[in-house]
Amino acid sequence: MKIIGDKQIKIDTALAKEIAERSGENVFLCYQCKKCASGCPSREFMTSTPTQLMRYVQLGMIDEAMKQNTIWYCLSCETCSTRCPQDIDIAHVVDTIRIMVQEKKIKADTKNSRLFNWLWMTILRYMGRMYEIGLTGALNLFTGKPFKDMSLGMKMIKKGKLKLFPSFKKPLETKKMFDRAKRLSK
Numbered sequence: 001m002k003i004i005g006d007k008q009i010k011i012d013t014a015l016a017k018e019i020a021e022r023s024g025e026n027v028f029l030c031y032q033c034k035k036c037a038s039g040c041p042s043r044e045f046m047t048s049t050p051t052q053l054m055r056y057v058q059l060g061m062i063d064e065a066m067k068q069n070t071i072w073y074c075l076s077c078e079t080c081s082t083r084c085p086q087d088i089d090i091a092h093v094v095d096t097i098r099i100m101v102q103e104k105k106i107k108a109d110t111k112n113s114r115l116f117n118w119l120w121m122t123i124l125r126y127m128g129r130m131y132e133i134g135l136t137g138a139l140n141l142f143t144g145k146p147f148k149d150m151s152l153g154m155k156m157i158k159k160g161k162l163k164l165f166p167s168f169k170k171p172l173e174t175k176k177m178f179d180r181a182k183r184l185s186k
Contacts, residue, residue, distance in 0.1 A: 010060070011059050011060060012059075012060030013058075013060060014060060015057055015060045015061075015062055015065065016028060016057050016058055016060065018100070019057060019093055019096050019097065019100075022096050022099075022100075023089070023092050023093055023095075023096040024092075025088055025089050025090075025092055025093050025096075026088070027054055027057045027058055027088065027093060028058060029086040029087075029088055030051075030054040030055070030058065030084075030086060030088055031086070032051055032054070032055060033051075033085060034049070034051045035080075035083040035084065035085065036049075036050040036051055036054075036079075036080035036081075036083055036084055036090050037049035037050050037051040037052075037080075038083075039079045039080065039082075039083045040079060040080055041075060041077060041079065042073050042074065042075050045069075045073050046068075046069060046070040046073045046074075047068035047069050047070050048064065048068055048070050049070075050070070050074075050080045050090050050094075052064075052070075053065060053070050053071070053093075053094070053097075054088075054090065054093070057093070057097075065097060066097060066100070066101050066104075066106050066108060067106060067107070067108045068108070069108070069111060069113070070094075071094050071097050071098050071101065071108075072098070072108065072111075072113040072114055072117070073113060074091070074094045076091050076094070076095065077091070078091045112139065112143055115139065115142055115143070116135075116139055119135055119138050119139055119142075120135060121178075123135055123138075124174065125174060125175055125178045126171060126174075126175065127166055127167075127168050127169075127171055127174075128168055128169040128170045128171040128173070128174040129167065129168070129169045131163075131166035131167075132162055133153065133157075133162055133163070133164065133166075134166060136149055136153065
């Protein structure tokens with residue numbers, strides 16, 4: 001048991017070991033230099049920085065690592081991984097935690113980003129490319145705000161920034177790719 005600030009923390013390495021087993025990344029190499037956080041483009045929207053996430057994993061603080069919005073607001077841009085002096089693929093650690101959260105059906109503070117991710121991947125899987133109007137429309141419909149962004153969308157369509165109808169790019173090949181990835185993950 002360790003006391004940090006006003007919190008009493010039981011250090012447990014099981015989470016870090018499971019992440020290392022699944023991702024091949026040793027989170028204990030992180031020495032909290034904060035280079036990952038200083039380059040993160042979405043850190044201002046996250047509950048905790050990538051640096052803090054790594055510490056939560058090291059200490060076995062499952063709630064902090066898995067229930068906050070950090071893993072869902074990560075753009076997977078790999079800036080953190082590129083900047084890490086220890087060559088930890090932090091983006092891969094984040095992806096691994098996302099998978100674990102979904103497998104364990106943990107409720108997280110996602111503010112619809114989980115739904116957004118699911119819609120994004122579903123559209124990509126069946127169309128072979130992104131259809132922005134479909135994504136926005138489906139997200140607004142599922143969140144109970146079907147007319148949100150409608151006026152902005154119409155302006156963007158008129159200016160040619162958005163296409164009203166989707167285009168398909170090798171959807172069968174993309175679906176096969178998703179199916180193969182699902183088979184390999186089992």
